[in-house]
Amino acid sequence: MTHPESPVQPARDQEIAQFRAILRSNDRGGYAVPSSRLYPFQWNWDAAINAVGWQTFDEDRAWQEVESLLAGQWDNGMVPSIVFHKPAQSYFPGPQEWGCDDRQPPTTSISQPPVLATMVRRMRARSVDPAVDARLAPIVARLVRWHRWWHRDRDPLHTGLVVTYHPWETGSDNSPAWDEPLKAVPPTARAYQRRDTGVVDGSMRPHKAEYDRFVYLVDFFRDCGFDARKIYDGSPFRIVDFALNAILLRADADLAVLCDDLGMRDEAGELRACHARSLAAIDSLWCDALGRHVSLDTRNGRRLEQHTHAAYLAWYANLFQRAGGTARSAALQGGLEDLLQSTRFGLASTHPRDPGFDPRRYWRGSVWPHINWLVAEGLSEQGLPVAARRLRDDTLALVRAAGPFEYFSPDSGEGLGGPDFSWTASIALILLAGSGSGVSQGAACA
Ligand code: DGY
16 A cells, blocks of 8 residues: 555656546546446446546446436336446355345345436536436436435435434445444344455444444345335434435436426426425534534434534535525534644544544544535535545545545545555545536526
8 A cells, every 4th residue: 555655656648548447447437436346336426427427438337327317216216336247255244135136137125315406507518418308318317206205215204314224224334323323223132244344444333333233234224125104113223314415405406407408397397396484494414512513313303513524514505505505604614624634634524533543543533525516516515626626636645645545534545445446536636636516506496
């Protein structure tokens, strides 16, 4: 493994060629695996980010990435966290464990943070294909069905906030924010064999105690026959993740604009109604004393107040437009400054002051390029370019020095997790192509 001080920066063209080559080598025919041995299938939010990466040099391939993911959509609208397009042995749990091996293609039974509509809107804005809207129509129709699923199956009481049942669904699998709620999940009593720790060092991955609970939940969903109401009522893990809700809010607004652009007026109206309800509801997650939004354990009403990256997605979700928003944004900037100053490279996924902080272990402190980018996009859109630049610069510095790893130590800059990682290469390509989302939030939320 290399460290940030060591290598000389290669020329830009050479760098771009290197990152494109990673996407090409991870391409399995219409979809890219995140990292060949650690994650040998197509992941949901990885695919969304990778589509934007592909678009920097191959637009047709970019749309294929989206179409391949959506081929795994369930009849109820859910777009799964993993689509198991082709069998592979190096990953656990596979489609049989999920109880979804008879589906075509096989999938998991949970979803992942819905960044896709926002990425699709961005891709349309940058498309050079004159026939792009014809290709987009079925994609947008599927996105609408997915968003409906979130608001219907994951918010059956119409609170305006959606719940998640598995840390894998949040994307930030072993965040210290989930430590307390996970205590309510019994460890599985059955034997299973992890594959991840055979591929990367165990010190970079979640502990066995967490995996025992991850596996319990996978079995629980299968044993409930994937019945939405049974799972809502019975899941021992049922949280409102601020990050996922912020991402959905933003995506609802972006999808409404896409619907308008494609003449889907009713769907646009429906999404704007969801957006307005969620925007009002997410206010309840703001904590004045902390100066940031927090997540919620809906089984006991407890707030999950750990200082993680999640809070800084508030700008991306455009949450500070209402009365009092300026003061809240200023408070959040203070938190961001503190978090950035507390490590050498930003943005640590957990504040070093948190007792759960671990700079090397997955979501317990390491820096994630795609999170840096999403947060930076929000900062830029809200007129905070200095912090945005810091995140973009840190991201490129880490990737250049250590290589396109899955995540990085915020202290040493060491590259961690899977090597030759697709969305890290995609983020590098996006940053090298220039910043700016190419979409305006004002228009999205008008
Ligand atoms: C894993 O296996 O680590 C993934 O994050 C699950 O989606």
